[in-house]
Amino acid sequence: MNPNFLSFFEIDGQEPVIKNNFFYFSQNKFPVINGIPRFTSDASYVANNFGKLREKHATLQLDSKNETSDRRKTILGRTKWPSHFFKNKAILECGCGAGPDTEILLSLGARVIAVDMAGVDIAKKNIGINDNVQFIQASILDLPLKMKSFDIVFCHRVLQHTPNPAETLSYLLKFVKENGAVFIHSYSPGLKKINPWKYALRPITTRMSPEILYKLIKLYAKPAYRVTNLLNRKKFGRTFVKKFIPFRNHKLHPYLSEKNDDFLIEYGIHDTFDSLSPMFDNPIEPDTMEQIAKNNLKQPYEIIKTPTITLLRTIITH
């Protein structure tokens, strides 16, 4: 456990005591294993879907491993914050996955508490030894952390995967300081029209064994990659692929298109499983996001609506 981050922890107004690899909050005790305090068990609603992706594709999305600048460009592009803004900021990263964003936030000079319910050991291994990060295994719906204590609350590609995104958002915004900044990403509700295959199949795929679903996607990934490459050559074909073919092909992705076929097929398997297996996929309505932001944030913010994503971000001009 990294002592630099102890002051951020709190449950019901109690600060923790650490003794013999346990976190004690008055009556409650939580184990610290592999330097990571565990506030939830491994058997959560994300264990069989996101947990599986972490096992199978641990380093796939890390810029440092895949030799792209996908995550860096995406974070800077979506936040619209200058890169120096991150320096020395205390960031609460909600749902860090295998740590692809964590490594970028750290490289920009931030100090990060990175939270996930699954795969935190993999994220820790991916980042390696770094005094500026502390991973915790916890639910972002019940954080053992002090409210109003972070310079930045950062939540990328996670909100829609929680049971009630509006409640999650209201809760997470309580952890930012009054003069702090937030970056919250959600899928857009418009995706239901753009990718109908996903929302049509999910009632079936979320009931399947994740192991079988994964094997099935792996089986058709190569032919699906070839067919979608062919169809993607024409505008009509691209629309057809998006609407009807259950495979995520990133050949046209601005930051990944230079990668070879093997990498893009692996990425396709990863992202198709990521579309079809999570228990929850509830894009928040932009108006709901706006209302929650209005009720909770003191700094100027904007809501960005695109056909595929909705963003809430603090406006930073310096």
Ligand SMILES: C[S@@+](CC[C@H](N)C(=O)[O-])C[C@H]1O[C@@H](n2cnc3c(N)ncnc32)[C@H](O)[C@@H]1O
């Ligand atoms: C699509 S992944 C995104 C991971 C990472 N932010 C990224 O962009 O690569 C969603 C992540 O949210 C996590 N997650 C979902 N619900 C959560 C919850 N209630 N508490 C903590 N993590 C959660 C999942 O375990 C998963 O790692």
